[in-house]
């Protein structure tokens with residue numbers, strides 16, 4: 001896909017609550033994106049304001065690290081866009097691992113497919129195009145997932161979470177992006193559908209006895225949800 005250049009300024013830090021110098025410090029002291037991720041970032045930046053959908057570099061570093069730390073072999077991503085987070089997950093997978101990447105946009109994932117080739121992870125990623133709720137409902141019932149990442153339409157977060165849960169291995173981890181939503185989750189004036197959906201999601205997860213959760217003030221907020229074995 002040929003993306004025209006744009007004058008779009010670089011976006012501010014995803015970690016909206018940090019002063020810019022501290023946000024820069026955090027990014028500078030997390031493993032840096034390699035040239036493939038740098039080029040992908042430049043390419044995605046040319047999409048203009050849509051660039052803000054891409055995860056932050058320090059979040060990508062965290063996701064690669066966590067994927068590797070839990071020895072993930074099978075991962076599912078809901079919301080692939082131009083591919084940054086999928087590359088970060090794929091790079092952390094154990095040898096022979098695979099990532100099922102779900103998105104409904106052929107246009108944006110065309111950029112991702114090129115980046116996967118460039119990163120040498122295309123053989124590990126299985127792109128499934130279509131509404132993610134349908135893709136997840138159609139997963140092989142026997143599929144056991146070690147790591148999942150939810151980063152698509154906020155109103156369906158709970159649906160994605162519930163669809164993934166029966167597939168998660170005990171001890172598996174679900175990462176959920178944008179749980180702070182630029183701070184709007186605690187802004188009483190914010191009553192839009194996305195903000196409300198995120199509040200409902202965050203409240204539901206913390207009260208859910210099937211999981212334990214740590215909400216990290218990383219980038220726009222990332223919840224790390226560990227699936228407990230039956231019986232706790």
Ligand SMILES: C[S@@+](CC[C@H](N)C(=O)[O-])C[C@H]1O[C@@H](n2cnc3c(N)ncnc32)[C@H](O)[C@@H]1O
Pocket residue numbers: 053054055078079080081082083084085086102103104105108130131132133151152153156
């Ligand atoms: C925030 S972006 C994902 C960013 C990506 N994780 C990254 O690191 O660049 C959200 C993505 O979710 C996809 N999406 C939104 N609603 C969807 C749905 N109902 N089914 C499938 N994909 C959806 C959009 O096409 C978009 O690519």
